Amino acid sequence: MKLFGKYMLVLFKSQMQYRTSFWLLSFGQFFIPFSVFAGLYFMFERFGQIRGWEFYEVALVFGVIHMAFSISECLARGFDMFSSLVVNGEFDRLLVRPRSTILQVLGSKFEFTRIGRLLQSSLVLAWAISQVQAEWTLLKAMTLLFMTVSGVFIFTGIFILMATMCFWTIQGLEIANIFTDGGREMAQYPLNIYQKWVTRFFTYVIPFGCVNYFPLLYILGKTDGGSPIIYMMAPLAGCVFLVPCLLLWRFGVRHYRSTGS
Structure with a gap:
């Protein structure tokens, strides 16, 4: 972690050499999600609710998912840009x-501009x-924090999977953005508004449902008599999801053949 901190410090200093550019990019990143959130607001303004979900309940999910994505995109950006290391032969040096x-x-x-x-x-x-109808307790606050951490793990795992494909494809595949940008857009709504096959895929394969749906039911008191422990611990699936991603990465490294650059 000490070495990781040094990496961060060096890159932060390099990006701050162009401070105007840094702050303008950060300013732009601040306003980009507003268009999405504005669309969310106007949709609820028109229809009132979606499948029993109120605006502030969905806004809670929106905040969690976008926080998780921004942290992951900042810290795991190296995997998102990994194809350039393979193409240029820089990975051989690593x-x-x-x-x-x-x-x-x-x-x-x-990407500190995130x-x-x-x-x-x-x-x-x-x-x-501040607006949602929920009786907040310490356990619910911890569950909300756990949701964000789990989301970071899931998005990071997806970035690692995208990078691992480069060992065989050399260039990154744009189809992988379905699960990063597309996953972010999908996960900003509770999972039960989608069709069953989508719900199952994003619960048992890529466990976004364990971040944005099951723990949310516990926070809002909508578990319908189910054990709250199960809903509280659902975000653990995000941490578990990272394990096979790392194993697949190790498999890719062992089978890597230099590009000869």
């Missing part, structure tokens, strides 16, 4: 260094918490 390739790829790129998106989603989340 292999001969006495540190984990995961640590080195993580430390190769940080602080704008993080701030915007934090404001939405704080507003939703």
Whole structure:
């Protein structure tokens, strides 16, 4: 972690060499999600609710998912840009260094300008918490924090899977954005508004439902007599999801063949 912190400090200093550009990009990242949130607001203004979900309940999910995505996009950006390391032959250099390739790829790129998106989603989340009809307790607050952490793990796992494909495809595949940008857009709504096959896929394969739906039922008191422990612990699936992603990464590294660049 000490070395990871040094990576972050070096890249932060390099990005702050162009401070005007940094703050303008951060400013833009702050306002980009507003268009999405405005669409969410006007939809509920027109229809009132969706499948029994009120606006502030969905706004709570919106804030959690966008916070998780912004943190993951900042810290795991190296995996998102990994294809350039393979194409240029730079990954060969990482292999001969006495540190984990995961640590080195993580430390190769940080997008600190995502602080704008993080701030915007934090404001939405704080507003939703103040307006939503829920009896807040320490356990519910911890569950909300756990939802965000789990979301970070899931998005990071998807970035790692995208990077792993580059060992065979060299270039990254745009189809993978279905599960990053598309997953973010899908997960900002409670999962039960979609068809059953979508619900099952994003519960048992990519467990967004364990971040944005099951723990939300516990926070809002909608578990219908089910054990609250199960709903509270549902975000653990996000942490578990990262394990096979890391194993697949190790498999890809073992079978990597240099591009010869």
